[in-house]
Amino acid sequence: AQSVTQLDSHVSVSEGTPVLLRCNYSSSYSPSLFWYVQHPNKGLQLLLKYTSAATLVKGINGFEAEFKKSETSFHLTKPSAHMSDAAEYFCAFSGGYNKLIFGAGTRLAVHP
Amino acid sequence: GAGVSQTPSNKVTEKGKYVELRCDPISGHTALYWYRQSLGQGPEFLIYFQGTGAADDSGLPNDRFFAVRPEGSVSTLKIQRTERGDSAVYLCASSDLRVGGTGELFFGEGSRLTVL
Numbered sequence: 001a002q003s004v005t006q007l008d009s010h011v012s013v014s015e016g017t018p019v020l021l022r023c024n025y026s027s028s029y030s031p032s033l034f035w036y037v038q039h040p041n042k043g044l045q046l047l048l049k050y051t052s053a054a055t056l057v058k059g060i061n062g063f064e065a066e067f068k069k070s071e072t073s074f075h076l077t078k079p080s081a082h083m084s085d086a087a088e089y090f091c092a093f094s095g096g097y098n099k100l101i102f103g104a105g106t107r108l109a110v111h112p
Numbered sequence: 113g114a115g116v117s118q119t120p121s122n123k124v125t126e127k128g129k130y131v132e133l134r135c136d137p138i139s140g141h142t143a144l145y146w147y148r149q150s151l152g153q154g155p156e157f158l159i160y161f162q163g164t165g166a167a168d169d170s171g172l173p174n175d176r177f178f179a180v181r182p183e184g185s186v187s188t189l190k191i192q193r194t195e196r197g198d199s200a201v202y203l204c205a206s207s208d209l210r211v212g213g214t215g216e217l218f219f220g221e222g223s224r225l226t227v228l
Contacts, residue, residue, distance in 0.1 A: 004159050006154075036219075041221065042221060043115075043203070043218075043219040043220050043221045044203070044217075044219040045115070045207075045219075045221065046216055046217070049216075069116070089152050090155070092154075099145070099157055099160055099168060100145075100147075100155075100157065100217060101157065102147075102154030102155045102156070103154050104152075104153055104154045105152075105153070
């Protein structure tokens with residue numbers, strides 16, 4: 001079965017320090033993978049997506065993610081956290097025709 | 113409109129009542145999706161429309177849930193005999209799956225349903 005697992009339900013960082021949000025996937029074929037961000041009372045916004053082109057994917061707001069087939073991972077990183085990055089982040093897997101299968105989410109807290 | 117619009121933004125109802133949630137997708141988007149997001153969980157797929165037809169309804173939890181998209185644009189999610197466990201945020205998304213389209217899903221802000 002295809003699935004994504006977000007390894008941390010909560011991550012807390014200081015402003016200006018690096019962010020790492022972990023995602024592992026399970027798939028029998030080469031997947032399309034996504035990261036979405038959800039701010040309180042807002043819709044989900046696409047940060048970036050991997051669709052079998054370059055393994056290092058750059059997204060909006062300074063985020064990037066690296067697809068590692070050997071580790072079945074697609075971790076999200078940012079070199080320096082901003083207060084505005086505090087939100088819920090979801091890793092997702094495309095199950096065909098863009099039907100997305102989401103992880104449980106990681107809540108990112110950024111403190112001064 | 114510029115984005116996916118969902119109404120109502122909040123709905124409080126009593127157990128056993130009937131509820132309709134509406135989604136107005138981005139103009140021209142052929143694909144429309146409904147998801148349900150329970151507290152502390154990621155969105156869970158419910159149903160996918162390509163045009164007017166439900167191409168995949170495998171995520172609907174039971175026969176109390178039904179969705180329509182009669183003209184290939186606006187969609188309505190219908191829940192009969194609501195139960196407390198139906199309380200969640202119902203998200204709608206649309207996508208342009210035509211040749212040349214990006215295929216990206218654009219989400220609305222959701223309809224928060226509370227069943228008392």
